[in-house]
Amino acid sequence: MKAITIQNLSKTYANGTRALTEVNIEVEAGDFFALLGANGAGKTTIIGILTGLVNKTAGKAVIYGHNIDREFEAAKRMMGVVPQEFNFNMFEKIQDILITQAGYYGIERSAALTEAESLLKRLGLWEKRNHPARSLSGGMKRRLMIARALVHRPQLLILDEPTAGVDVELRYGMWDYLKQLNQEGRTILLTTHYLEEVEQLCRHAAMIKEGKIIKHDAVKNLVKMMDRETYVVAVRDMRELSGFEEYNLTVVDSHSFEVELNRTTELDPFLAKLKGSGFVITDIRPKGHRLEKLFLDLLKK
């Protein structure tokens, strides 16, 4: 079962800006899918079209079998949306925000109260339920947005840069929660600037540039496309790096340097040579953000 099918989706804004050009994306039910792209690439436009905030110019979008042109009401019931910016009424009480949102989906007040209590407890907002939204911290507001998107129990959760601007602790907490939601069977479509987030969470990703999909594959396949890997090597004391011209080395500080190696190259000869030159290795680790490098490489093409 496909959660999302997008075919030849195009959007040209009234001012003539072409935001999307024949975009094709398929997301399987239960997948954790990332939409990657620079600012203005068209990610939010895609989400806007799927959720009814943007009118498409051409193409087709189907959510769990419901074509948004013919059965938008049914399609909307399948989706929960967490937008990029806080868009709830700051003067409303937190619990009221959820109850009202549930009402928009036709959920009776008694059922909405039960669901709201469960979500607010799960997201650590229950104690604040009678406070106005403006009194919440930034992290709590993010969680409230997620609770609001889930109050009608959607099959598909769409998150537009949900961890933008949140601290590391909260980001990791949110990752755990999103993983749980996905494990419970919800399909998640995520846009993000944190490519580490994609590597940690997502199984599939599409990269978008200037309104066109430039890559659509499993995240593990995208990572495999990287033919080189950068390692950070920590040493007790930095010494002269002469004799290592065959390697691409960059000194980071007085106790570490980076080395870029071919992914097929074994590390042992390099480490042996370091030891032979008197280096005492205290740590070695991949630099990470491999996807980020691939992403930048693809954007340059």
Add this chain to the structure above:
Amino acid sequence: MKKQWIAFQAILNKEVTRFVRIWSQTLLPPVITQMLYFLIFGKFIGSRIGNIEGVDYMAFIVPGLVMMAVINSAYVNVVSSFFSAKFQRNIEEMLVAPVSSWVIMAGYVSAGVLRGLLVGFLVFAVSCFFTRPVIHSFFMIFIFILLTAVLFSLGGLLNGIFSKNFDDVSIFPTFVLTPLIYLGGVFYSINHLPPVWQHISRLNPILYMVNGFRFGFYGLSDVNLFLSLGLLIVFIFGLILINFRLLEKGVGLKN
């Protein structure tokens, strides 16, 4: 259908909670303003005017002042709330949900009508401290005040849909609505105007609403009541169709 009914209740409940929560901005000011009108025009100046069409001047202006409060409150409630929802983007909560355009319109307009009627009732209650209005036809009072509140709530929604900034919210009420209300026979009977001004006044739609409402109290009207009701109904249907079409297309709401 039941789901849409629940969605309607959600919008109405949210809107009513909003204007009741800020009652000192939404309910109190029109009551104070109209009380000042009663004092100044009714008590101080009115005592020198005497009767109009056989009705004490203070009592004569009651229907017009109630109607003025209803029109302003119904209109401002919808335009300010709808624009505020656009400005803060919480209108998106509704747009991403399966709420039909009919329900969005009905929810906002019903809240505007409720605020208009509540303010109208409060102003009428205050007027009873100054004079004792009589009731000629309760049905006519009810039908005219209800239809007028519906019409101006729809007008507020139309204004809210097109508003792009706070200036847009206040331009129509300040420069069009207020002059039309003041010149709509609130404080006088157009029979006392020179013929040319009588003809000009008859182009003002608010004259028909004020007179229809006044007829409910005293059985007096400067205009044909069937024409008044007809105009109200035609304007209401026109605005319903226009608003529905705009909401369906997402004008001012979607990109």
